[in-house]
Amino acid sequence: MAAPLEFYFDFGSPYGYIGAQRIEALASKHGRKVDWRPMLLGAVFKSEGTQPLVQYPMKGKYSTHDFNRSAREHGIAFTMPTKFPLATIAACRGTYWLKATDPDKSVPFIKAVYAAYFVEDRDISSAEVLAEIAARLGVDSKAFLAGIEQPEIKARLREVTEDAIQQRGVFGSPFTFVDGEPFWGADRIDQIDRWLSRGGW
């Protein structure tokens, strides 16, 4: 089987959320899997000298309009969250803890966290909210809350984020690698589709 699409994203990123709703169907169309890699974009802004999208006056206004328009185009439910931006470190750690202990639940967890934030407008910076989301997937809440505090889980997230930025040049969300070829943005999903169909160009 061909290599999975490596899908880097930040849980707080509207375009990450929109891309996440489309990436699996795309991968599956081309006989691929998705390797989901949540990371912390905050570290990118620092090293790149940029800010979150919505903090630029004009680009921010456009993006907010475009989040909704892009979601509507593909029939994706989307609500701009009340608390935005927010810390996504616990959501990332929760994903890596599940990947290590109960891997089949990590992707459902990612999807449920994204839906909680961008559809249900819940505060996904809260460990308790995340534990409740995990509990709905049959994960023990206490184990989850202890898991996201484990040093090796914290280290894993640091490692993924550092590697993404320093080794792979990831500077935005979502950021997808197809056999090493980088594609930035939810609006490149169709281009990835053409890339896979044509075998590159």
Next chain:
Amino acid sequence: MAAPLEFYFDFGSPYGYIGAQRIEALASKHGRKVDWRPMLLGAVFKSEGTQPLVQYPMKGKYSTHDFNRSAREHGIAFTMPTKFPLATIAACRGTYWLKATDPDKSVPFIKAVYAAYFVEDRDISSAEVLAEIAARLGVDSKAFLAGIEQPEIKARLREVTEDAIQQRGVFGSPFTFVDGEPFWGADRIDQIDRWLSRGGW
């Protein structure tokens, strides 16, 4: 006839160039014309607190790769110019002078200037180079060189640029308005196509 697509661009912008190679076919497919509006992105960077794309370490590297890849996908000739970025004020003024005095030559001039820069690697910041390009279209070089110095032409460019930024929220190149709806980027040409086909969504 429906309103033209308003296509804002900077002559120094690789994505502006790539979008410019596709916008007319798109417009024509939907029974539209293109209103070509060169402007100065430098003014945007100041008001938005951003920098030219290639000056960001990671985003710059990605973009340079993506300029070539995007051009290749659509069979568009593209060479990263030796002198980059450069001043595009004379090219903008030349366009607005032609629009005022010999309008049928303004679009051929735009295309020839873009090709000179991104295919032939010429220095389009030079008024003499631009006059030579205009001459090939049958425009008198002396008249051209005098025309781009006219106060009303300088004022026209300031006006278009200020209006674009302050009234219309243009912060990048290319930036296309379809009946008032804004689309940022050469990679949104296909989305504009779908927007026009569906009548929006």
